[in-house]
Structures are given as structure tokens and as C-alpha cells.
Amino acid sequence: MNTRRLTYLGRIRTAAGAAVIGTALLASPALAGEFTGAAPSSPAPAKAASSKKALTTIDLPTGFRPEGITSGPRRTFFAGSVADGCIWTGSLKTGAGHRLTAGVPGRSLRGLQWDQRSNLLWAAGQDGSQGIVLAVDATSGAVEHRIEVPGSAFLNDVLIEPNAVWVTDSRVDRLTRIDLRAATGLPTGQTNFITLKGAWPATTTGNGANGIDNLWDGTLLLDNSTHGGIYTVDPHTGETKNILVKRGPGITGGDGLERKGHTLFVVRGNSRNAVEALKLHHSRKGWRATWRRTLTSPQLDVPSTATFVNHTLWAVNARFGVADPATASYLLVPLGKKVLSGIAPL
Numbered sequence: 144m145n146t147r148r149l150t151y152l153g154r155i156r157t158a159a160g161a162a163v164i165g166t167a168l169l170a171s172p173a174l175a176g177e178f179t180g181a182a183p184s185s186p187a188p189a190k191a192a193s194s195k196k197a198l199t200t201i202d203l204p205t206g207f208r209p210e211g212i213t214s215g216p217r218r219t220f221f222a223g224s225v226a227d228g229c230i231w232t233g234s235l236k237t238g239a240g241h242r243l244t245a246g247v248p249g250r251s252l253r254g255l256q257w258d259q260r261s262n263l264l265w266a267a268g269q270d271g272s273q274g275i276v277l278a279v280d281a282t283s284g285a286v287e288h289r290i291e292v293p294g295s296a297f298l299n300d301v302l303i304e305p306n307a308v309w310v311t312d313s314r315v316d317r318l319t320r321i322d323l324r325a326a327t328g329l330p331t332g333q334t335n336f337i338t339l340k341g342a343w344p345a346t347t348t349g350n351g352a353n354g355i356d357n358l359w360d361g362t363l364l365l366d367n368s369t370h371g372g373i374y375t376v377d378p379h380t381g382e383t384k385n386i387l388v389k390r391g392p393g394i395t396g397g398d399g400l401e402r403k404g405h406t407l408f409v410v411r412g413n414s415r416n417a418v419e420a421l422k423l424h425h426s427r428k429g430w431r432a433t434w435r436r437t438l439t440s441p442q443l444d445v446p447s448t449a450t451f452v453n454h455t456l457w458a459v460n461a462r463f464g465v466a467d468p469a470t471a472s473y474l475l476v477p478l479g480k481k482v483l484s485g486i487a488p489l
Contacts, residue, residue, distance in 0.1 A: 200442055201238040201457075201475040203231060208468050211255040211300070211399075212459045212475070213264070214450040215281055220475070222459060223252035223266055226468070230255075230266065230279065235452055235475075243284040250275075254300035254310065254355075254448070257281055260328030263288075267298040267310045274298045276310055276321060278330065288330055292319050300399065300448070302355045302363070303328075309378075313350035313368065316343060318376070337376075343383040344370040354400030354410070354448070358423070358430070366397030366409060373397070373409070373421070375430050384429060388421060391434025399448030401456065407432065408449060408456055416443040418458060418478060438478040446476070455479060 201220075203209055208226040215221060218235040221243065228250030233240025243264075252268035264279040274295025278288035292298060296314035303309075308321040308330075322333040339352065346352075349369035356364045363376040365383070371394050373386040388394055392413045399410040405423045412419035417439040421432040438456065447461035456478040465471045 198235070198238050198477065200477070201233065201235070201240075203240075203473040203475065205472055206469045207231065207473050208461070208471075209459045209473055210253045210447045210461055211266070212448050212450045212457065213255040213257045214452045214457075215257040215264075216259070218452055220450060220452075220457065221255055221257060221264055221281070222475070223255050223268070225251045225253060225268070228252045228266075228268060228270075230264065230284070232281075235457065243281070244279060244286070245284075252277070253298065256301045256303045256308075258303050258328045260326075263328065265301050265303060265308050267301050269298065274312070276301075276308065276319070290321060290330070290334065292334070294336075295319070297350065299350075299353055300355045302357060304357060304361075309355055309363065311352040311355050311365065313353055314346060316346050316351055318352070318355075318363070318381070320378075337378065337381040339365075339376065339381050339383055341381075341383040342385045343367075343374060353398055356400040356402045356407070358402075358425075360425075362430070364400060364402065364407070366394060366400055366412075368396055368398065371395040371397070373407070373432060387431045389431065389433045391419065391421075394419065394421075398446070399459075401449050401451050403451050406435070408438070408451070410446050410449050410458060413437070414439070415445050416440075418446065418449060418456065440476050440478060442474060442476045444474075449478075 207224050209222045210225045211223045213221050220233055220235050222231045227246030229246035230244040231240055232243040249271045252266045254267045257264050262281050264281045266277045274292040276290045277286050279286055295312050299311045299313045301310055305325045306323055310319040316339045318337045320335045322331040351367050352365050353368045354366045363378050365374045373394055374383045376383050394409055394412045397409045397412045401408040407421045407423055409419045417437050420435045422435050424431050444460045445463045446458040449456050449458040458476045460474045462471055
């Protein structure tokens with residue numbers, strides 16, 4: 144759950160910072176009950192840091208309970224709260240931040256993505272049991288559009304393409320497509336659904352489709368949190384195919400996806416505290432991937448999503464399972480200045 148600065152057929156996210164690049168870890172993330180806990184009360188402002196040196200972490204408000212992240216202009220980031228749907232914005236250069244939107248009782252926001260055409264911040268989540276997608280003015284915080292998604296159960300991550308906003312539902316095997324006008328990025332008022340079929344494993348318990356991204360030929364990418372793996376999706380038919388991942392520990396419980404060129408980052412792909420980096424390839428036999436490395440840090444604590452900006456991957460420390468979410472501290476953790484430099488093409 145998405146990200147992410149739109150560049151029409153792709154997403155970008157990030158800023159500078161130190162990283163630890165380690166070997167693969169072997170714990171499988173527990174996804175059940177990710178979003179339980181009390182809402183934060185009057186979160187304290189995030190701390191500012193000097194812009195003259197690389198940040199080691201960025202503080203989010205105490206009790207914020209972040210899940211999704213996206214990046215905007217001038218190294219701005221946006222993070223959403225599953226506690227009350229508040230959106231926090233700040234600088235990946237200085238760490239300073241402020242509340243963009245106020246929390247709403249009963250609201251949860253997960254996936255986020257910013258669209259440079261409209262300056263709208265798209266966010267997926269719930270108002271109580273009602274699945275919603277919001278389009279928020281990224282400057283003022285005003286909710287410009289609120290779209291209710293009938294039949295949804297757990298709207299999760301977001302991807303923006305020139306003509307559509309795509310949203311995963313982790314407990315219903317379909318994608319929600321909200322049509323956009325390509326010239327302006329504004330919604331047309333039309334919402335459609337694409338049923339996942341083919342190689343996609345049916346979701347009976349736990350979370351299915353979670354992170355979403357795309358490939359340069361328009362094919363969509365999904366991971367599956369319960370069954371594992373990476374899948375391509377035909378955006379017209381919903382037909383899915385499993386991507387063979389060569390080498391490495393495999394993808395067993397992915398959350399957010401972030402693609403940069405031929406590199407796909409899978410947040411928590413095999414460990415509660417790491418991001419897997421895969422190299423994507425295409426041949427006459429279709430798409431495949433090769434595991435390249437694991438990115439981790441001692442400061443990671445159950446990350447959920449990430450955004451790639453200025454050669455650095457910034458991961459959200461969601462801290463699912465922490466004893467007292469309402470009083471817990473939360474961070475953005477940078478993974479690797481020029482993290483792509485060591486992942487050479489095959």
C-alpha cells in the first residue's frame with residue numbers, strides 16, 4: 144500500500160540517508176489484525192532536523208499509526224494514519240512536518256499516491272465499514288472527491304496511471320478502477336471493477352492483493368500477502384500470471400510495492416524488518432525476476448510501504464503488533480543512499 148510520485152507510467156518516492164544492506168531474514172510477517180488499536184490523541188509535531196546533513200530517520204507523531212506513504216514535489220512526503228485517517232506531510236530534506244488533514248473518528252487510510260497533474264493526493268481506506276477512496280488537495284488538505292466503493296472489504300494500496308486510479312482490495316479478489324481524464328487527472332465519475340483470475344490464488348482467509356505497481360508496457364503488478372509471490376495482471380481482462388523469482392528466499396508475505404526502472408522493491412517480502420530488491424526482465428516467455436539483495440536497518444520495525452526519492456528508499460515503520468499503538472513512536476527509515484547503484488543489470 145503505494146509510493147509515490149506519478150510520472151505517468153510509473154511511480155517514484157524518496158530522499159537521502161544512511162542504510163544497512165543485509166542478508167535475507169527468514170521471518171514471515173503476520174498480517175492478521177494489522178490495524179487494531181486506539182486512535183492517537185493530539186499527536187506531537189514531528190521534529191525538524193538540519194538540512195545540511197543526511198537524515199537518519201524522520202519522526203512521525205506519537206500514536207500516528209502510519210501505513211501508506213507517497214512523495215510529492217520538492218521532496219515532500221505524505222503519510223496516512225490507520226488510526227483516524229489523518230494525513231501528515233513533511234520534508235524529506237529537513238524532517239519538519241505538519242498535519243495536512245484532520246483525523247475523522249472511524250476513518251482508516253492506507254494506500255496513498257500524489258498526482259502532479261491535479262495536485263490531488265489519492266488515498267484508499269475506510270469510513271467505518273464503508274470502503275472509500277479520497278482525492279485530497281495536497282496543498283490545502285481539502286477533500287475534493289469522496290468515492291464510496293460498493294462491495295469492498297479492505298481497500299489497501301493505490302496506483303495512478305494517466306487514465307485511472309487503481310485500488311487493491313486485500314479481501315476481495317478484484318481491482319477497483321476509477322477513471323481519470325488524462326489531460327487533467329480529474330475523475331470522470333466512472334468506477335469499474337476487474338476480477339482477478341488465472342494464476343491468482345483465491346482469498347479465503349487473510350489478505351490477498353496488497354501492493355500494486357505497473358510495468359512500462361501497461362501491465363499491472365501485485366503481490367499476495369497470504370500466498371506469497373508477485374503477479375502480473377492484464378488491466379483489461381484481470382488475467383494474472385505468476386512471476387518466477389530466481390534466487391533468494393522467495394516472496395512470502397509482501398506488503399507495499401515500489402518499482403524504479405527494472406528494480407522492484409517488495410516491502411516486507413520475506414522478513415518483518417526488511418525490503419527485498421528484485422530485478423525485472425522480459426523475454427518471449429514473459430516476465431520474470433531475479434532476487435538481488437535485501438535492504439534492512441536496525442531501525443526498521445515492521446515496515447508497510449516505501450517511497451523512492453533521490454536514490455533513497457524511505458520505508459514507513461508501521462509497527463504492526465506493538466503493545467500500545469496509541470502511545471508508540473513511529474518513523475520513516477531511509478534505506479540506502481544511491482541504493483540502485485549496486486544492482487547492476489543482468
